[in-house]
Structure formats: structure tokens, C-alpha cells
Amino acid sequence: MRLLALIGLVLLGACRAADAPPQAAEAAKVAPVLDSPDAADIHSYAKPLEARVTHLALDLAVDFEAKRIGGTATLDIEAKPEAKEIVLDDKGLEIEAVSDESGKPLPFKVGEADENLGAPLTITMGDKRKIKILYKSAPDAGALQWLTPEQTAGKQHPYLLSQGQSIENRTWIPTQDSPGIRQSWEARITVPQPLTAVMSAPRQGEPQELGRTRQFSFAMDKPVAPYLIAIAVGDLAYRELGPRTGVWTEPAMLDKAAAELADTEKMVEAAEALYGPYQWGRYDMLVLPPSFPFGGMENPTLTFLTPTFIAGDKSLTSLIAHELAHSWSGNLATNATWADFWLNEGFTSYAERRIIEKVYGPKVAAQQVALGLDAMQKGIIENGGPQGADTRLHIDLEGRHPDEGLTDIAYEKGAAFLLTIEQTVGRERFDAWMRGWFDRHQFEPVTTNIFLADIREHLVKGDKALEAKLMLDQWVNEPGVPSNLAGADPQAFAEVDAAVTAFAGGKLPDRAAWARWNTDERLRFLNRVDRKQSAKQLAALDGAFGLSRSGNNELRFAFLTMAVANRFDPAVPALEEFLTMQGRRKFVRPLITSLAEDAGWGRPIAKRVYARARPLYHPVTTRDLDELKL
Template sequence: MRIAAAALALSFTAAACTTPDAASQSASMTQPMVSPILTTAQAFDDQTYAQPQVARVTHVDLDLDLDFEGQQVGGKATLDVLAAPGAKEIVLDSNGLQIASVTDGAGRRLSYSVGAMSDDGGKGAPLTIQLDGAERIVIDYRAAPNAAALQWLTPEQTAGGEYPYLFSQGQAILNRTWIPTQDSPGIRQTWEARITAPKPLDVVMSGVRQGEPEDLGNGRRAFRFVMDKPVPPYLIAIAAGDIDFRAIGSRSGVWAEPVMLDRAWREVNDTEQLIEAAEELYGDYRWGRYDMIVLPPAFPYGGMENPVMTFLTPTFIAGDKSNNGLIAHELAHSWSGNLATYSSWRDGWLNEGVTSYFENRITEQVYGKQRAEQEYALSYASLVEGIEEVGADSPTTAMRSPDAISPFETEGVAIYDKGTVFLRTVENMVGRDRFDAWLTQWFDNHAFEPVTSEMFLADLREKLIGNDAQLEARLMLDEWVYGTGLPSNALQPDPQTFAAVDNAVAAYVADGTLPTANTWTGWTAAEQRRFLERMPEERTDEQLAALDARLGLSEAGNNEVLFLWLEAALRNQYDPAVPKAERFLSQVGRNKFVSPLFTALSESDWGKPIARRIYAETRDSYHSYTRGRVDATLGMTAGE
């Protein structure tokens, strides 16, 4: 059943000031929006225990204390419930939550039960609460000390080295380890929070901060946040630590540890240009503020598109904005992913593929066509290589994850790169102006709502293709979304995009001729990556030494380039690279870099003992997401 509700008329204005909360940012929660629940087969989310057609959460109110000594979050969660007539219970998602009591809004105790854990533990267990007529339920609870969504860092694991730090990473199904709710992207919820933390730590969340923190007089302060727009629960995020803020524009700024703030601000100080470019492409930015926080290195992803507070890895900082496609990507999620969100994890491409396409368009607007085309060519090459590795018939290469596999088994290239190439192909066939108009109305018409592949294709056919049978046939829509491999109509990159680099690769392969040092430093980061990705996989010690001596790869300031060098060196059992790799793996927690380097080491008898030695020292510094992947690669667990 579709439930319509008007959006609240809110204005999140902010002056360029010390912190964004110093300006007026109040928000009323008297009439939160309620987004629809989709009931089609494609909308079914097999990663939740919730039964939203029976009873669903519409609003979450958190009142939590951060316990850094015990590494726990605890307090109360008050949930507003919308139930069908006659509904007797509501089912929530829980993974390790320690429930003390459940009551209704009047304090009357409600019966509840926690079911059996899923076989692998990742899905957690159902938390079933008897409603007994309640429209509001209050859960008194604590998260387990090892809650997978939360990473507690000691002072030594931060850049400043003086205070502890906490950050969360909820995607995909980890927020159920610290928030009792229906943890499914199709069950969008508004939320608010009161969070207490010890002085002098600051707290930020993926909601708008309400006024200044309240001094509680016991060495702690309370921070309040509101998200008045319904969001998928995985986008509720928190970070707390010794962090400062610096404004970029009237609606944007960056948080970071004080020792990192200057570098972070210099890297992202063109964010307002990115926002303006995105708005010019696909309409108004609807979230009020766009702030960012540069987290400690343990953060497992490049970035996370949490509304009003993008979480970023420090590994993107190169000093020249060459990795700022990451900012464009997380910003683009404010339309594709946060505004119109997949209803289940099987439609990952609807968030990431559409966003990657949008990212490339922002890059073209702000940094120029050449850079955008180079990044598209890298994406296309990654897609081709990824499909070749698993086979074109593998179900893991389908954009829409088939029921036969877990949605989390789908190849990343199918979710990100294949989606990018698909939309570039459609744009090329129908024309950019027509495609932009269609995509704009798609975001407008599905703002703050869940969507499916089925809906996306139906909308394309109705509003862009119409009755043009020839265009329908040329586009091959179903083959793109539901088929495996790479469709034959894929738009290939312009071969001239990397012509100079590809010629240099050919010369190197032919007779070992290397680019001059001046040529190398004159190349863009994308061109340097292209060279390293295209050079032969097998290299001798002498060849690797020559590469490093000529191109200065061990001292590369761009972590994307340094990673490619280290991966090649470790794959070829190059001893001189081990100390650099060890330092890199001890300072970086981004899974994109960490897992492949341990994989490269694990593939040889030479590298296995090195990998186990390094991992024994670094494992505790990695997020649970990264640990899980390296554990599987090395066959190691905590304590080994």
C-alpha cells in the first residue's frame, strides 16, 4: 500500500562558521514523511527478517551513550510503528543486541523473543515484539562490544594519537548490530538521536546537528541530530573523536582530526563546484548540507554516502585532487542511492552503477572531458578484466543479482562498472539531452522512495523508448540488467584516450623501454594507473628495480598508484618491496588495497609467511569487513 505524505518544509542554512551547528539548523519531527513499501517480487529483501506489509518502522529515536572503555553503545531506541489492521507483532532485525526490556510509549512492558541466529551469523536473528495495540515501542538495550558495524580505535590508531575514536559502517546489513530496527533498504525511516560522549570528543552523524552540544556536568556532553527525510537504515551513521570542522561554502565543509584538517580541506575545497555541477545535471540537492568527515585509516571503504555527512578514507588524499572522483561519487549518491534507493540488495547496480555514471558526468563538468574519458576507459577495462576472471557465463556478472546466489556474491565490476557502461551505452544511443531529461525525472518521481530494476526498465521503456521497436532492440536492456557477461553493444572507450600511454606500454613490452621520469610525472594519475595495469604481470627483480628507479613508484604520493606498484612487486616476490608494503598495510585499512595485497602474498610459498606475520600485527586495526576477507584469504582468525 502506498502511503503519501508531504515533505516538511525545512531550510538548513549555514554561514561559513567554526562549526555547522553554530547556524540555525533546527528541524521539527512532528509530521515525518512516510515512504511507500514495495510489494513486487523484485522488492523482496531476503536479507531481513522484517515483515513490513504487516508492521513497519517509520521513525527511530535513539538516546545512546558512547562507552569508550567498554567499547559499547547503549541506551534506548524508540520506534514508531505503522501496523496493518489486526497485526499482533512486529519483527525487527538484531545481531548480538543485548535487550534489557521492551515497553510501549506509556511504559507498559511488551513481550518479545529473539529467534535463532542465521547459519553464517551475518543476518543475525529476528527480534519479534508483541504489539498489544502499541504504536510506539521503546527498547532498552546495549550493543555487543564486538558489534560489527562499530570500530573503536585506541589513541594510537588515530592521526593525533591522544584520544580514542569511534566510527560506524552500516552497509550492507551491519547496522542491526547496534540499532534495533528493520534493517532493510526498502523500509525507509526518518530518525533522530541524542548521543552522549566524554569530553572533549565531538560527535557527528548522518543527520543535521541541532544546536550546540549540551554540557551534562559529569565530564560528558550530549549531541542531538535529526534526519527528517526517510532513509534506508544502513545510512544511519556515527563518528566520534578529536575532530574539528572547516567550512568550504555556505552549505559544505569538512571534519577531520586537527592534524589532518589542513590536508583534508585543501583536497576537497572545490566541493561546492561539484555540488553545483551535480545540480546543473540532475536537479536540486535536497539534503540541506553536504559535509564530509575524513576518518582514520582503518575505515574499510573509499567513501560512504551517509546523508549530510559523507565518510571518507584518508587514502584518497594525494595533494592534487587526482582522486576526487571519490567525492563526486559520494555526492552523486545524494541522488542515486539516497534519493531513489534500491529496495533489496539484489539491485546494487541501481545505487552504484547509476552513481558511477553520474560521478563521471560530474567529473567531466568540473575537471574536463579528457579526465572523464580516461576514468571511463579505466572502468571499462576493469569490467572486461573482471568478467574474464570469473567467466562471461558466471551469474555473479549479472547486474541484477539472480536468486541462485547471495546478492553479496555479485562481482563489484557488475555493480559499479557494468552499470556505468550500460548507462553510457544508453546515453550514446538516445542522445545526451534526452537521456539527461529522463534521468532527472527518474530522480524527481522516486525521491525518498525504494525502486527496483523492474521499475527502472519500465520507466525507460515508457518515457524514453516509447514505441520505437528498433531502439528497443538496439539497447538490449534485459540482456544488460539480467544477463551475464558484457553485451555486444557496449560503448567502448575512445582508443585515443590513452594512446600515448598504450604506446609507451607497447614499447616497454617490446624492448624494455621505460617512459622518462619527466614523461611519467607529466602524466595524470589515470595515465600512470593505465601504464601499471597494462604492463606484463610477470617481471624479474631487475625489471622491477628498473621500474622503481626510473618512475619512483615506491615513493608515489597517490595511493592508487602506490597500491598498483606494491601489488605487482609482491605478486613477483620482489623482496625490496616488502618493507614498504608492510608500512602501507600497517597504515591503511581500506579493503580495496588491503585484501588484494594479502592475496598477492598468499599466492606463493615466498609470500605466505610474510602475509601471516604482517597480518598478525595489523589485523586488530582493520574493520570487521576487511578482517573477514583477509581471514578467508589467509585462513587465520583472531589470536593466531
């Protein structure tokens, strides 16, 4: 979209919002962006230019026996005067009834289903602008995982957790499940005694004790993308970490989790110094059971975290910096469609390293930049090479599940792009632009075209020589990596890279050096040595450094990846243990896939492990692995 047109639409949105109630006024800000063709979401059936949800109120009960969530969803709608229906996203929901505010039934129809997208839920609302839906979540809802007591740390109570990104929340919430259609929301959740419910919104008061059940209330007064609505229910305890920070987890995990997260308040302060005030009130975290499929999920006010980041020495807490950075990039300014996922993850990966630099120093940040560039190059190879269509930042996901765009291209090429801009224009100038980006687009959906218009207006400012140096269009719309890529600090891993060369000549790293190295240095070594290793070399590495059973899961994964690639039988017991003790998609998907693709040696192992491990894994993880037909 041309800049003048965009400005006009923004002004139009401000005028529309002026006479609206506070919640509607905030939500109305998205309308001008959604008018843009590049903001049309091909992964949603919604027609937001006709009618869109602005507020969602849930009144739900959690049924562990049936493994269902059920109750009502009440939707506030903003629509054109002539609009008589609204289209929602539905993937397997059991809709029992739809009514208006007075209880009068409204006609509804569930359309033909698509394997990835689910089906359109069309409700004939007439002139009504508030509707109530009585429903139950889908059987085997893709967003929800139900754990038995045996699958928890405490072994006494069941556990429920959700993961909505990218388009899974339509399996338990009837709304317009598109990142561009921001909605405020509230919820009343009833759970069995003595369990605790937490959600990605501030809790309202103390829980009500209702005999055999407890009722919790939550309210998010800011408009958020629907994928950021999250719930967890279990035997949970809380510990404050700082004035605005704290951690929830199972009681047995609380001491370890709190110790690992002790620097969180410092990270919030560092992020605010870079990008402006933290807008969400509290920054709490929930350390989940090990089945959680991602490292972390940036749900507002309550980041969800895998326990696999707990190493005992804070060496993997860059994960926290990443999820915290999403409080600006992703939660404040959100990709309008999944084709522009890089606007969430590229910005966040860049910001993560800036936060790490402030808290842990320039050396650690420089090392993480170098590891990120390594990951980017690997991601390019995995996505078709320098000419691969999926190595573009703005990608084409037509006919595909949006999770196919969840690769290191969005994260690491996006971060490398911003680093390149920073090094081209200077940090002070770039920081001013980036902080302004979040100020100008807070609580709004954004697109790549909006990014390009904004950076040209507020940073390039008509400087043709600078425009040529930045190569903006090449970065976002062309495959591979442009020639102006900012390189890593060559001294970041000088000692480690020398050890890699020595290992190729048959010399193990010095034990004293290994003990001195931090996790990033050890990862650099393991990821840089030749992928093809003899059994003798792998045995020597494992014997010297205990990698196959390391308490640091990133190191363990790096070594087991090499072990699988080289059919290293001595590592198989440790491999099986690793794959059945946690369900983090980053770890289990490549390991099981590599095993499955090795018909002679690995596939029998994959079949044996997957049969045991599948009940542990979240549906987000099993969706891909089931395709291996193990």
C-alpha cells in the same frame, strides 16, 4: 511488475499518505514498492507489509572503556490494524527490556541466529504503534570500530566510527535493517569530554556540557535506508569549504583535508545542473582515520572518507564526485534489495564521470570512462567470466552475504550500461530521462523491474527499434556484456598505450612524459603492462618513479600488486608498511589474499603482516580476511 499495476500502487500509496503526519507521509511512499515480489529482501527478517518502522529515535551513550553503545531506541510503527507483532533485525544486540509508550513491558523473543543475517527480534506490540527498546550494542559489533589514541592522528584521544552498509547496522541499532524500509530518525548521543560526536544527520543546536560528558542531538527528517545511519566520535575539528560544504577531521589532518577538498562546492553545483536540486541541505565530509574500510561512504549530509584519497594534488578527488553523486543515486532513489545494488553504484559511477567532466573537463572524464571499462572487464574475469552468474547486474544472493555483490560488476557494468544508453539515444535525451528518474523516485526504494518499466515509459516510449538497440533485458538479467557496449575514446590514452607497447620491448617511459601524465594516465600504464615482470624490470620502474613508496596510494597499490605477483623481494618492506598504515578494503584485501595464496613465498609474509595489521582493520575488512586462517 507491469507498469499499470505499478502506477496503481503508487496512487494507492499517495492516497494512504494524504491523511498521515509529514514523516509518516514520506515513509508511506515506500509501501507500494514493497508490495512487489522483487522488492522482498532476503537479507532481512522484517515483514514490512505487516508492520514497518517509519521513525527511529535513539538516546545512546558511547562507552569507550566497554566498547559498547547503549541506551534506548524508540520506534514509530505503521502496521495493518490486525497486526499484533513487529519483526526487527538483530545481530548480537543485548536487549534488556521492551515497553510501550507508557512504559508497560512488551513480550519479545530473539529467534535462531544465522551467521550472515543475525536473528529476528520479534516484539508482541498488540495495538501499540510506538515501542521503546532498552539495549546495548553487540560485543564486537560488526558496524563499529573502536580505535585507541595511538591509532589516531592526534595520539591523544580514542575514536569510534561506524560502517553500516550493507547489513551491519543491526549490530548496534534495533530496527528493520533493510534498504527498502526507509525511516526518518533522530538521536541524542552522550560522549566523554572533550570528544565530539557527528552523525549522518544535521546537528540540532550546540552540544550540552554535562560535567564529564557532552551530549549532541541530531535529526534526519527525510526517510532514509537504515544502512545510512552513521556515527563517529573523536577529537574532531571543522572547516567550512563553501556555502553548503565543509570538512570534519582530526585537527592534525584539517589543513591537508581542506586543501584536497577545495573543489567540493563546484562539484555540488555541477551535480545540481545535471540531476536537480541537492535535497539534503549541507554536504559535509568526515575524513576518518586510515582504518576506514572503504574509499568513501555516502552517509547523508556527512560523507565518510578514507584519508588515502589525499594525494596533495587533488588527483584522487573523483572519489568525492562519486560519493556526492550518491546524494541522488542511492540516497534519493535506493535499491530496495541488495540484489539490485547496481541501481546505486552503476548510476553513481556514471554520474561521477559526468560531474568530473563539468569540473575538470572532457579529457579527464574520457580517461575515467576508459579505466572503468578496464575495471569492468577485469571484474568479469574475476566473477566467472562472460558466462558467470555474478556478472549479471540483477544478481542472485540467496544464501550469501550481500557484500558478495559488492564488485566492479555493480559499479562498472552498471555505468557502462548507462553510457551505452546515453550514446544510443543522445546525451540531451538521456539526461532528461535520468533527471526525471530521480524526480519520480526521490525518497523511494527502487528495483530493476521499476527501472525497466520507467525507462520504457519515459525514454523508449514504444519505439520497437530503439528497444532492440538498447538490449535492456540482456544488460540486467544476462551474464557478460551485450554486443552494443559503448566503447572508450581511443584517443583517451593514446600516448600511454604507446608507452605500454614500448615497455614490453624493454623501454621505460620517458621521465618527462611520466611527470606530465596525470594519475589516471599513470594508472593506465601500470594496469596495462604485462602482469609478469622480471625483478630487473620492476626495480627499474620503482627506481625511476618511486612507486613502492608513492604518496599517491592508488599508484602505490598498483605497483605493489605487480610486486606481489612477481615475488619482488625489494618491495616487501614497502608492502608491509602499506598494509599496516591503512585498512582500506580495496587495497588490503587483494594484497593479503594474493600473499596468502602463495604458499611458498607470500603466506609467511601475510601471516606476519596480518598479525600486526588486524587490530587496525575494521570488522568489515577482517570478516573476509579471517577466512584465510592466517
